[in-house]
Amino acid sequence: MVDTSTSPVTVIFGGGGGIGSEVARLLIQRGGRVLIASRDRGRLERTLEDLGTDTSRAQMTLADVTQSADVDAAFAAAQAHFGRVDAAVNAVGSILLKPAHLTTDDEWHSTLALNLSSSFFVLRAAAKAMLTTGGAMVFCSTVAAQIGLTNHEAIAAAKGGVDALVRSAAATYANRNIRVNAVAPGLVRTPLAARLTSSEASLKASTAMHPLGRIGEPADIAQAIVYLLSPEASWITGQTICVDGGMSTIKPR
Template identity: 55%
Template sequence: MTLVIGGGGGIGSEVARRLPGTVVVAGRDMASLEAIADEVGAHTRQLDARDLNAVSDVFDEIVDEHGRLDGVVNAAGSVVIKPAHLTTPDEWVAIVGTNLTTAFATVRAAGAAMRDGGSVVLVSTAAATTGLANHEAIAASKGGIDALVRSAASTYGRRGLRCNAVAPGLVRTPQTARLTDNETQAETSRAMHALGRLGEPADVADAILFLLDPDNDWITGQVLGVDGGLGRVRTR
């Protein structure tokens, strides 16, 4: 049994398509959740993952109904690409809530509900490890996820509960369409990725499934770059 928070988004829905077994997709947009649920036979839960208690309630409901929860993915997130001095207070609160608060809520609920171990996978960004202009808000909010992963892995490791994250570069999703559909911006971004292309949801979903897989149960506290080299490699 696996829970995908943000399961209606570009990356979350691709994870749901590829997951074996029973899947629950959760998020705020029921239309997108129902579309992926109809496609793959998943269960749905409406959820504002910024609400810590609501997230815990969903975890408890799943355990009560299905007996256990083996893995959870938090693919909720938002993108603000602008310099800090042009970022409004409301934008800052929104991006921290969507990126970092939802991640903390996921770890908090998993720590209470997943008593028999399992895997938690969060989504960070390459911008958290390399300085990218106009990424202050997203880098700060996602950088907290990297630290959260390491601490949670230490706290819950003894019970077999693993916590890891993937850190994508620029991935083609509905959320990034205003960047990827602009050919000038897309070409600039491609040039920043050593492999010379933008990411696809499947690229990230494959890495998430790797971290969820119980065969890889000696991996915890890691932030896996799935970014075409953006986070570590400088192009010529």
């Protein structure tokens, strides 16, 4: 019987999405407790139903991660319900495939808000929650911030900012026993990437870019995130771990 009064608590933004919901499922399987946050009530409710656990183990809250007040409120909700926060994950992001000269101001600002500003808001709120107890955070970067890919200027810049944020925060909070890391996926089969994965031609081209011969699945990324949150990764901080089928370091045949 799991002692849910002492099991770790993780706040997951994007908890109704493909990767975030898989992170929640894995953490619950390992005896953890989660608060999943999203601005999509339907996805949150479906994720809670799929988790198949009671409210002592999983909670949901509506939150727009681009709004700092919503992020702060999500952490407050987790602390009010569970009494603590041990970890945080920001699995919110976007995909904008456009060259810079065709990218509008609104697209640029939206990309920064969803990817970089959201990560800063989560970092700030999580650090406040963990200052006296320690903890771990994981953010989502992208392979496009590691290598140059055509038509990725906006998202590469935003996620490159996430990588820099992770390194600086890891240095700032190391003496508080707070670890800060990121994962950098290649293309993953999620609802967010449906426009790319639903087309046979696009999927074939994307698959060919990954040396291991397939695109990623949500579990590939979620397992890396859960590892980085775990005690087994207690000596890892300030890192961006590429989980990309070899795309960032290996040239396909």
